[in-house]
Amino acid sequence: MRRLPPVAVQIGIGLTAAALVWAIGSFALDRAGTKPGTVLHGFQPTTANAASPLRQEPPADMVWIPGGEFSMGCADPRGQPFGGPDPMRDARPIHRAYVDGFWMDRTEVTNDRFAEFVAATGYVTVAERPPRPEDFPGASPENLVPGSLVFTPPAGPVPLTNHYVWWNYVAGANWRHPTGPDSSLEGRGDDPVVQVAYEDATAFAAWSGKRLPTEAEWEFAARGGLAGGLYPWGNAFRPAGRFMANTWQGGFPLENTAADGHAAASPVGTFPANAYGLHDMSGNVWEWCSDWYRSDTYSTALAAGKPDRNPSGPADSFDPQEPHEKKRVLRGGSFLCSEEYCARYIVGTRGKGEPSSGCNHIGFRCVKPR
Numbered sequence: 001m002r003r004l005p006p007v008a009v010q011i012g013i014g015l016t017a018a019a020l021v022w023a024i025g026s027f028a029l030d031r032a033g034t035k036p037g038t039v040l041h042g043f044q045p046t047t048a049n050a051a052s053p054l055r056q057e058p059p060a061d062m063v064w065i066p067g068g069e070f071s072m073g074c075a076d077p078r079g080q081p082f083g084g085p086d087p088m089r090d091a092r093p094i095h096r097a098y099v100d101g102f103w104m105d106r107t108e109v110t111n112d113r114f115a116e117f118v119a120a121t122g123y124v125t126v127a128e129r130p131p132r133p134e135d136f137p138g139a140s141p142e143n144l145v146p147g148s149l150v151f152t153p154p155a156g157p158v159p160l161t162n163h164y165v166w167w168n169y170v171a172g173a174n175w176r177h178p179t180g181p182d183s184s185l186e187g188r189g190d191d192p193v194v195q196v197a198y199e200d201a202t203a204f205a206a207w208s209g210k211r212l213p214t215e216a217e218w219e220f221a222a223r224g225g226l227a228g229g230l231y232p233w234g235n236a237f238r239p240a241g242r243f244m245a246n247t248w249q250g251g252f253p254l255e256n257t258a259a260d261g262h263a264a265a266s267p268v269g270t271f272p273a274n275a276y277g278l279h280d281m282s283g284n285v286w287e288w289c290s291d292w293y294r295s296d297t298y299s300t301a302l303a304a305g306k307p308d309r310n311p312s313g314p315a316d317s318f319d320p321q322e323p324h325e326k327k328r329v330l331r332g333g334s335f336l337c338s339e340e341y342c343a344r345y346i347v348g349t350r351g352k353g354e355p356s357s358g359c360n361h362i363g364f365r366c367v368k369p370r
């Protein structure tokens with residue numbers, strides 16, 4: 001259910017205290033290699049389909065992703081440079097999956113493009129609608145105002161185990177005003193649209209004749225043909241010192257040095273594309289996928305004993321960290337992800353979000369079948 005104050009969003013996704021203890025306790029069990037450039041265990045080569053979309057004109061601003069069979073998931077990133085403290089157990093076991101070829105947006109959907117959709121349809125996003133009292137029994141009337149979640153750095157040092165302290169429900173925050181009523185899209189037409197709930201993203205996709213990617217499609221595309229790469233471009237976070245993605249540098253959540261040039265979202269395509277021509281598959285803003293999130297999706301897939309063909313995710317959602325919340329998959333991390341916290345710019349890692357809650361670091365991109 002859509003989050004109202006007090007904020008209860010689980011995005012970005014830190015460690016709960018319990019998970020931290022569990023993480024430390026399990027550290028020795030499946031620690032990954034530690035040298036930069038190490039090829040992580042458990043991956044087999046990607047076998048891309050040879051078939052190309054002959055005689056079909058590429059849809060505007062989309063690239064062809066050949067599909068094929070690949071190893072999906074992430075080895076324990078702890079110990080890897082920029083790997084962070086989280087074992088990311090929901091991204092294992094690494095298992096084989098197969099996806100058919102498809103077209104994919106080269107970039108996250110931009111503010112300008114989303115504005116075209118709204119102008120054409122009159123669509124009103126979830127964050128712009130007043131929360132319904134029947135959906136929030138017991139909520140005080142002053143809290144039933146349109147708004148959304150905004151990253152707000154705390155005043156001083158905080159433990160990284162409680163994300164509530166840096167997410168605030170801000171009245172009047174929505175896609176037109178990403179961080180609140182005083183913010184605007186002026187000069188940000190090429191930034192990714194944010195403050196979009198899952199249903200906003202699917203509404204845009206339907207209008208544009210596309211759909212959201214499945215989690216498997218998203219990961220196949222993000223890997224750019226590489227097997228087991230830590231990032232969409234390879235295994236070095238900053239090859240030759242170059243920033244390849246918009247993430248967070250400095251001590252999260254207080255010190256954002258923006259060494260990569262961007263303290264918040266960057267115009268799409270600012271950073272280099274992967275081998276398939278896709279930008280910002282790591283960082284910038286999170287991207288909605290169509291799958292329900294379950295922490296055990298990958299163990300279920302492996303148990304099937306054969307490559308999962310065009311998997312579309314489980315029939316329901318279960319997140320043991322918040323068992324009563326249904327969640328959809330989010331992928332790629334955002335400008336708020338750092339080595340110290342989140343680290344989900346690592347390509348095989350997984351995120352999750354409550355579908356009716358937008359956020360100022362969640363966006364999306366679309367795909368289209370052949």
Ligand SMILES: [Ca+2]
Pocket residue numbers: 246247248249258259260261262263264335
């Ligand atoms: Ca940045």
Ligand SMILES: [Ca+2]
Pocket residue numbers: 108280281282283284285286287331332333
């Ligand atoms: Ca992204």
